[in-house]
Amino acid sequence: IQTKATEILPKWLRFLRGVVDSEDIPLNLSRELLQESTLIRKLRDVLQQRIIKFLMDQSKKEPEKYAKFFEDYGLFIREGIVTTQEQDVREDIGKLLRFESSALPAGQQTNLKEYGSRMKAGTRNIYYLCAPNRHLAEHSPYFEAMKQKDMEVLFCYEQFDELTLLHLREFDKKKLISVETDIVVDHYKEEKYQDSKPASERLTEEQAEDLISWMRNNLGNRVTNIKVTPRLDTHPAMITVLEMGAARHFLRTQQMARSTEERAQILQPTLEINAGHDLIKKMHSLKESDSALAQLLLEQIYDNAMIAAGLNDDPRPMIARLNDLLTRALEKH
Numbered sequence: 399i400q401t402k403a404t405e406i407l408p409k410w411l412r413f414l415r416g417v418v419d420s421e422d423i424p425l426n427l428s429r430e431l432l433q434e435s436t437l438i439r440k441l442r443d444v445l446q447q448r449i450i451k452f453l454m455d456q457s458k459k460e461p462e463k464y465a466k467f468f469e470d471y472g473l474f475i476r477e478g479i480v481t482t483q484e485q486d487v488r489e490d491i492g493k494l495l496r497f498e499s500s501a502l503p504a505g506q507q508t509n510l511k512e513y514g515s516r517m518k519a520g521t522r523n524i525y526y527l528c529a530p531n532r533h534l535a536e537h538s539p540y541f542e543a544m545k546q547k548d549m550e551v552l553f554c555y556e557q558f559d560e561l562t563l564l565h566l567r568e569f570d571k572k573k574l575i576s577v578e579t580d581i582v583v584d585h586y587k588e589e590k591y592q593d594s595k596p597a598s599e600r601l602t603e604e605q606a607e608d609l610i611s612w613m614r615n616n617l618g619n620r621v622t623n624i625k626v627t628p629r630l631d632t633h634p635a636m637i638t639v640l641e642m643g644a645a646r647h648f649l650r651t652q653q654m655a656r657s658t659e660e661r662a663q664i665l666q667p668t669l670e671i672n673a674g675h676d677l678i679k680k681m682h683s684l685k686e687s688d689s690a691l692a693q694l695l696l697e698q699i700y701d702n703a704m705i706a707a708g709l710n711d712d713p714r715p716m717i718a719r720l721n722d723l724l725t726r727a728l729e730k731h
Contacts, residue, residue: 405438408446410478410491413471418445450490457494457509465507468496476562485567492566497526497552497559500541504532508552510569516550523575526552528560528643528708539636539706540577543629551577560643578642578707581629582668595631595674601682606673609682613669616696619659622666630672635699637707638668646708661709669703694723 406418420441457464468475478491496507501516513524525544529535535553544551554560563574575583601609610624617624630636639645645665671678677699684692697719704710 406442406445408442408478408482410474410481411446411449413474414449446487447490450494453494465496468494468507472496472556473558476556476558479562480558480565488566489569492569495562497554498532499550499552500536501550513550513552514570514572517572518549521549522571523549523573523580524552524569525549525575525577525580526554526559526563527577528554528646531555539630539633539703540581542631542633543581543627543636544577545631546629547580561647564643564647576643578638579640581636582638582640600674601679605682606671609678609685610671612685613671613696616693617669617700620662620667620700621669622662623668625668625670626673627670630670630675632675633672633706634675634677635669635671635703637703637709638670639665639707639709642707649709649711665709667704667707667709669700691726694719694726698723 407414418441453464453467456467472495475491475494479488482488482491492510494509496509498504498506499508499513502508510524517524527535527538527541527544529538532553532555535541541551554563560576563576566574568574606626610626613624614621627636648664649661673679677695681692681695681699684695698716701710701713701716705713
């Protein structure tokens with residue numbers, strides 16, 4: 399008999415309190431036995447599975463009550479996925495996760511299994527997008543870029559959601575992929591997408607190449623590549639990185655401040671521009687008539703794209719430039 403047998407449950411379930419009664423446990427339990435016993439490890443696995451099943455049953459019987467539970471204790475569930483080594487156990491814990499979805503009204507949550515049941519035939523990926531709230535998620539350039547694929551996207555609002563899904567990797571033989579990563583992968587596969595605007599409202603191919611050359615010279619090594627994308631409509635540009643989630647997590651965990659150039663060396667970002675957006679078209683004409691203003695505009699478009707990507711946590715350095723842009727905008731009034 400032991401009053402606090404902490405080893406009998408995985409650490410992520412430490413919010414639970416209860417009594418375990420088993421005829422298989424010896425009456426005298428030493429600390430060594432608790433730590434090393436195959437029996438205790440087996441008991442821990444059985445208890446974990448029963449608790450997961452209990453929580454799943456409760457989520458079906460009382461979804462509103464479970465939603466409140468997940469709001470309060472979801473961090474422990476995410477911890478369970480991140481700290482568990484076995485993929486099958488991760489997926490079992492993953493059944494307890496809840497997210498909002500682009501396919502459902504605001505406030506209504508879904509789980510990974512329900513997402514899978516709504517997938518179109520032939521699709522094998524579960525898509526997700528991390529953002530502070532639904533409004534920012536729905537107005538993200540990355541969500542806009544996914545619209546042409548007409549795929550459901552899970553919205554992840556919590557800071558550790560991204561890390562959790564990076565560790566989970568797949569669920570029920572379906573890969574978990576962030577929308578940012580999917581955009582980059584489509585480029586490698588040379589997927590074709592319909593431009594949102596007719597050719598008459600976009601820069602010509604020659605104009606776009608001319609602008610991109612000028613942008614490369616001005617941005618220097620802050621970007622690895624610049625290209626035109628047909629997947630944007632209302633946004634002038636977006637930053638893409640092959641493993642955006644891992645890159646964001648790496649930058650968050652770095653204690654030392656890094657310069658823009660150092661960040662770019664780590665991230666190797668690509669700046670993708672919307673050749674039909676008014677700001678991009680105006681920048682093309684300004685680079686000849688007012689190069690100083692065009693430079694300010696380029697810097698702001700780049701910083702805006704980095705912020706939208708979650709790769710710039712401190713926008714304060716751009717305040718002076720914004721004030722300069724506002725002053726230039728008001729000069730004609």
